[in-house]
Amino acid sequence: MGNVAAPALTIRRLRRLLARLLAPPRGRVSGFPARRDEIGSISAPIIWPLAICLFVIPVLIMVLSFPTWIERQNDATDAARAAARALVTANSWAQGVADANAAVSDIATNNGLDPNQITTNYTGSLQRGGVVTVSVTVVIPTTVIPGLTTVGQRHWTATATARVDDYRSLG
Numbered sequence: 211m212g213n214v215a216a217p218a219l220t221i222r223r224l225r226r227l228l229a230r231l232l233a234p235p236r237g238r239v240s241g242f243p244a245r246r247d248e249i250g251s252i253s254a255p256i257i258w259p260l261a262i263c264l265f266v267i268p269v270l271i272m273v274l275s276f277p278t279w280i281e282r283q284n285d286a287t288d289a290a291r292a293a294a295r296a297l298v299t300a301n302s303w304a305q306g307v308a309d310a311n312a313a314v315s316d317i318a319t320n321n322g323l324d325p326n327q328i329t330t331n332y333t334g335s336l337q338r339g340g341v342v343t344v345s346v347t348v349v350i351p352t353t354v355i356p357g358l359t360t361v362g363q364r365h366w367t368a369t370a371t372a373r374v375d376d377y378r379s380l381g
Contacts (some may be wrong), residue, residue: 271355
């Protein structure tokens with residue numbers, strides 16, 4: 211009779227051992243029960259401020275800087291086109307440069323730019339069929355923190371070319 215009862219005990223033991231191995235761990239992964247102070251996680255109060263400071267705020271600053279970059283690029287392009295048109299339609303080079311500078315200054319002040327942050331360069335001639343090229347360089351802030359400050363700067367140059375009319379009268 212002693213031989214028959216022994217296999218039943220080992221099967222029970224094997225079932226218990228398998229139940230322990232397949233059961234989800236309690237407490238820590240190491241198998242020891244969790245201490246009272248480890249039941250709640252402390253990482254959330256640390257992770258959220260870090261995530262906001264390291265990821266959200268830099269992305270927010272970049273997103274707030276994009277409109278300024280695009281606005282200044284468009285301002286430079288508009289100023290170059292207006293200056294080229296004003297220079298081509300003028301009767302003399304000196305009058306054309308004065309009209310072009312006035313056009314660039316008007317565009318700058320209408321769009322909230324300081325006219326001192328814009329530089330212009332004029333090349334070409336006003337001969338019939340000639341070509342006039344205007345380059346306008348605008349200072350663009352690298353980073354904009356609205357209401358506080360701007361950090362860094364870069365320069366953007368827009369170029370416009372206009373052709374002098376073949377049949378214009380030089381007067």
